[in-house]
Amino acid sequence: MNQADINAIQEKLGIELPTFYVETMLNYPFPKDSFGEEFMLPNSPDILLDCNGVFSKEDKCFAVGSDGGEFLYYIKLNGKETVYVFDLEKSDVHNSIEAHSWKAYLKKIKKVQKEIEEDERQEAERKKNKKWWQFWI
Template sequence: MESTDIKHIEKQLGIELPEFYFKTMLDYPFSEDSFGAEFSLSNDPKYIIDINGVFTQEDESFSIGSDGGEFYYFIKLNGNEKVYIFDLEGSKDHMSVVSESWSEYLTQIENLHDEFRQEKLNDLERKKHKKWWQFWI
């Protein structure tokens, strides 16, 4: 994401984003085709603006992504680096803390990517060593 994209988001939402978010988005740590880019920490300005419709300026909160389902992840605009859950369905997880710090959240996304990669490798290995009669693998 470019600086102009981030400034556009700020202008559209009438907010000022914390420096830690700004810096991360300028030096985005995930590949374009990753789960993080698509959901957990979206780098699509239009998507980010759209998912922030759950908040008003008075909430002083900013959605950064989702789990691909009913959870939106958000930060407070007060400089606190905690990441929270906004549950669209209002479960017990609503408004709970996902990560105590921004770096912890980024590490969680990296770990999720590692799990996905390992699952793909395991699937390839199973297919490579399947028996002739195991057509479902």
């Protein structure tokens, strides 16, 4: 994402994004097609605008991503770096804290990405070492 994309998002939503978010997006830390890039911190203005359809300008919130399901992750536009969960199904975690800081949220994304990569590695290993009769692997 570049500064023009960020300016377009701010203009369309009528908000001002915090510096910590803008700096992260201008120096995007996750690989293309990763879980982080696709869901938890999308690097696409279109995806971000779509995610933010649940908030109005008056809410003073900005959805930064999702878990790929019913959870949206958002920040309040109050200068604090806390990341919250907006549960579209309004469960007990609705509006709870996902990470107490932006740095902790980015660290969580990296952890999730590592877990996915490890699962994929193990699956490839199982397929490689399966016995001739293990057709279900």
